[in-house]
Amino acid sequence: MNILYIEDDAMDRKIFERASKSILGHNWFIASSFQEGIEKLQHEPIELIIIDGYLPDGDPEKMLDHTKLPVIVLSGAAYENKDQRFKAVLLKPIQTEILEQTLSNLNLNKTDIEDQPSMKILSDMAAGDVEFEIEMLTIYLTELPNELAAISELSNQENWEATASLVHKLKSKIGLMDMPNLRVYAQEIENKCRQQEDLAGIPRKVERLIRILQQSITFAQAELEKRKV
Amino acid sequence: MIRHPKILVLEDDSIEIKKIQRALATLDIEELSICKNGIEGMNYLEDEKEVLPNLILLDLNMPKMNGHEFLEKIKKHKQFKKIPVLIFTTSNSHVDINRCYENQVAGYMVKPIDYSEYKSILKVVEQYWLRNEFIS
Numbered sequence: 001m002n003i004l005y006i007e008d009d010a011m012d013r014k015i016f017e018r019a020s021k022s023i024l025g026h027n028w029f030i031a032s033s034f035q036e037g038i039e040k041l042q043h044e045p046i047e048l049i050i051i052d053g054y055l056p057d058g059d060p061e062k063m064l065d066h067t068k069l070p071v072i073v074l075s076g077a078a079y080e081n082k083d084q085r086f087k088a089v090l091l092k093p094i095q096t097e098i099l100e101q102t103l104s105n106l107n108l109n110k111t112d113i114e115d116q117p118s119m120k121i122l123s124d125m126a127a128g129d130v131e132f133e134i135e136m137l138t139i140y141l142t143e144l145p146n147e148l149a150a151i152s153e154l155s156n157q158e159n160w161e162a163t164a165s166l167v168h169k170l171k172s173k174i175g176l177m178d179m180p181n182l183r184v185y186a187q188e189i190e191n192k193c194r195q196q197e198d199l200a201g202i203p204r205k206v207e208r209l210i211r212i213l214q215q216s217i218t219f220a221q222a223e224l225e226k227r228k229v
Numbered sequence: 230m231i232r233h234p235k236i237l238v239l240e241d242d243s244i245e246i247k248k249i250q251r252a253l254a255t256l257d258i259e260e261l262s263i264c265k266n267g268i269e270g271m272n273y274l275e276d277e278k279e280v281l282p283n284l285i286l287l288d289l290n291m292p293k294m295n296g297h298e299f300l301e302k303i304k305k306h307k308q309f310k311k312i313p314v315l316i317f318t319t320s321n322s323h324v325d326i327n328r329c330y331e332n333q334v335a336g337y338m339v340k341p342i343d344y345s346e347y348k349s350i351l352k353v354v355e356q357y358w359l360r361n362e363f364i365s
Contacts, residue, residue, distance in 0.1 A: 042343065042346050043339060043341075044321075121342065125248060125251060125344045132247075135247070136244065136247060139244055139247070140244070165290060165292075168290045168319070168320070172244045172245045172248075173244060175319075175340075175342040176244055178342065183342065191322075
């Protein structure tokens with residue numbers, strides 16, 4: 001998993017690096033401020049955030065406004081986890097065993113790609129222009145079903161190169177419906193197809209991707225109906 | 230003289246096209262042409278009725294002639310090779326990045342999901358090229 005750790009204190013970063021070094025199977029990304037963390041999120045395929053409880057330029061609550069990714073708080077003092085909005089709250093100094101246990105308890109790969117579609121990105125883009133929203137939703141609904149059918153067929157035919165290209169194309173639509181975790185999942189499928197890795201597992205992953213996107217079609221249809229009234 | 234660059238965009242995805250048109254319109258860029266694949270792009274550049282663009286914004290994953298093939302083709306062309314090419318793609322694969330810089334791109338930008346971030350990237354591009362001199 002790609003994990004981002006945001007911490008302004010250099011010593012705490014060292015402690016974290018030491019604790020995380022021996023935990024295998026993850027890519028670690030480090031940011032030294034909230035802002036730098038946000039930039040990393042834009043440019044790296046981050047899947048989980050671990051954030052210091054008290055940063056000068058932003059706190060964990062603010063992080064929840066920025067992302068739908070799971071967030072863990074790592075704090076020097078007790079930190080209130082109201083409504084369990086954070087996946088975990090851990091205390092400093094972090095130890096390898098606790099970090100490892102927390103990550104394996106999360107079981108993130110199994111659940112968190114099931115993003116709910118939202119109109120956030122499209123509304124930002126439209127800035128009140130309903131005609132534009134209708135136009136975009138119409139493109140979405142016209143193209144997506146055909147693309148999903150084609151992907152399913154190509155992956156069953158084990159045509160990995162063509163599957164990769166079409167899955168790549170889905171990413172702009174997944175982005176439009178604001179589903180960042182699903183986009184990471186699509187990227188993973190695309191990479192596996194291109195590198196010809198774990199080929200036996202691809203059709204099942206593709207089916208899952210398709211199933212989640214089919215739900216987004218129902219959502220987009222409802223949003224379109226609302227706007228046509 | 231300061232003037233907005235004339236941009237040629239190569240992009241096949243209809244949602245991405247809408248998005249880029251909308252973002253560039255907020256930056257007062259009026260001279261914008263769009264081609265949906267490398268072949269269309271080549272035809273556009275070769276069309277004598279069209280003025281050559283100052284800048285090309287290139288997506289990589291396109292049907293018919295993809296971004297890499299297009300790039301390799303124009304970099305072999307006596308005139309077209311002078312037009313700066315900026316990659317604008319969802320791919321952050323090292324293979325793609327490497328291949329593009331080997332073919333002398335002027336920059337490589339990854340498309341973010343977030344629209345305001347998307348706009349700010351295009352704004353930086355516009356601001357930078359606004360201060361550049363062009364051949365034509």
